[in-house]
Amino acid sequence: MKNLILCGGSGTRLWPLSRKLMPKQFLKLFNGKSLFQLTIERNIELCDSFIISVNEEQYFLVLDQIEELTIHDSQITAYDSLLTTHSLQFLLETEAKNTAPAIAFASLSVDEDEILFITPADHLIKNSDKYKEAVLKAKELALKGYLVTFGITPTEPNTGYGYIETEDSGNGNHVLSVEKFHEKPDLKTAKQYLELNASHSTPITYLWNSGMFMFKAGVYLEELKRYAPEVYEESLKSFENRQKINDNQIRIKDMKNIPSISIDYAVMEKSKKIKVIKSEFYWSDVGSFDSLVREMAVSNDNENNKAEEIEIDSKNNFYFSDRDKLIATIGLEDFIVIDTNDALLIAKKGQTQQVKEIVNQLKETHNSLLTTHSIVHRPWGTYEVLVEDKGYKIKRIIVKPGKRLSLQKHFHRNEHWIVVSGTAEVTVGNKTFLLRPNESTYIKMGELHRLANPGKIPVILIEAQVGEYVEENDIERVEDDYRRNQQ
Incomplete structure (x- = not known):
């Protein structure tokens, strides 16, 4: 089984920490490690090899972060270990075209019966035993020809996630059929989903769409060709014109004609071969400062936070600075303050999803602030x-x-x-x-x-x-x- 790690995504909801050339998956915010590094560590014992899909601008950043890791506290770097015990391949994309084409390139690069375990690089996952259990169950289904996704039981009415509508009889079976995929809802709809889950009045259950998948490469390509033929054909053309840089680097060029579309839109919402694993491990895509603050509070990780605060009549606030900075507040409650060298964000807790609206405005006025850090x-x-x-x-x-x-x-x-x-x-x-x-x-x-x-x-x-x-x-x-x- 090969682990395809998708390193795309700009993480704009964590601006100004996350930028185009340093998105959230590479920020070392979790005990000195990035979400990408944690993804490698989490899957190294479950998979025999890795395929890393990344924009060519970030290839050397990925390489650096792999080289920084050690495996099992040994003196062997993760990069050296991966080269000797696992195969390691890089798919370098020249344009961002979303997940459906990225997964197509990986599927075209392996045997049609190869199992691909697709994981975004920017997720935080805990409870390794439950995680391993879900992955192995998914592998059984993938071997039978299913396209498998992982659903997470919601713990809050989160509007930043898509939802999967399933039919759960409540008999403890974690393998469920998918009734429908739902887009990110408004708050009222998200609350209704959780109320239905709690009422048990119907077998319908709503799960968070984790964005993780598993299937045979050939099955995915068949379904992509059936339901999104233009994506399939254009991805195939680009892959056939690929540039082999060395034994483990492939550059995908001529991508301009490929439609930009997610695997959910292209395949998962249409295919008749879908199964979902109702997963019990802890999962978060750390998609807002509210979720990041919760995670950092639990881990008590202050290694990269250089803020020093003085509070007067202030409480329940979170302060973060990437450089030595004194932050003084008076009369502030339930605020998040994010300080970088070139930008300052002050947001009310519970409203940080609206950072994306700031990003939209910056595209017109200060686009460079979205691209690079100092x-x-x-x-x-x-x-x-x-x-x-x-x-x-x-x-x-x-x-x-x-x-x-x-x-x-x-x-x-x-x-x-x-x-x-x-x-x-x-x-x-x-x-x-x-x-x-x-x-x-x-x-x-x-x-x-x-x-x-x-x-x-x-x-x-x-x-x-x-x-x-x-x-x-x-x-x-x-x-x-x-x-x-x-x-």
Whole structure:
């Protein structure tokens, strides 16, 4: 059985923590680990291999997070372990086209009888015994040719989840037939679903749609071809034109003609082969700050929260900052305060689903705030914009050991580099030399240059850019270890 981990999704309901280039599944908010890392750990003993579907912009971020893990507290990294004990494949998508095409690519990449266990990368799941029990039951059904989904018994009238209407006789059978899929309801409808569940007046039961699935690859492709033929045909064309980068990386290009559609719309709401596992493990998609606050309160995880608060006549509030920050409040009750370097969110508890409305407004006015944090992850390390104004920008750059930036040049800016820590290998024009702490160099506009770290510790330097245009797209790469077309 292969675990297909879907790493798409921008997690906009957790803005400003979650951004396009650092969505919620990669935020290390749970005892120093991300939801993606927890997904790997949770499924490594249940599956013999992994397929990771990810936008190509986030591939190196995924790779970094796998390499940070260790298996069973050993000294072997998860990445090395996966390469030796599991097969590991990356499907790199050039465009976001939702879950139905992503699952089609994975299905086309394996034998038709292979069992695929599809799990989003951004879910929090607890109670491993119940989880394993549900997965094994689903595998039995998948082997019989069913498309299996996992339903979660609702604990609240949540409007952020879709619901599955089932017929449950109450005899303890966890394998149920699906009557209907329901979209995310309004609050009144969600309350009605829970009231019907509690009344037991009918066998109809409403479950949360977890977004997890299991089936044979060939069965999924058959149903996709039957109920969403355009999605099937266009996905097949794209897959046939795929670019094999190496043994475990496939780049899916030419995706513009594929309809963007979820597996629910394309297949699950139409197929006659659906079964649902009524699951008893704890599940959350951490889809709002209300749910995130609950989870962080339970885990008592404050490792990444650097906020210090002073409260006057205030209670039942939650404060989070990604940098050392004193937050003082007077007369505040039941509020959530999320502070980042470039944005501040203040929301009333119970209303954080409305963050998506703020995001919609930002698309028109401040789109860059939806894309990147002040700290930006690159395959060679990170950079952080410290100061930016018209005509100049100052960054802190960290280059990981053994990594290097592309050989590049800029047409609208000059750059000054000052090394703070480590030893940097610098190429400027036809000269290559070393810079040590408190040493600097100057790169003229239009001059070829490269920064590398040949040492064993990270190189940290300050870069001052000066010019009429200091945006990231002022770059021409001549050589690049990571085959990027753009920064």
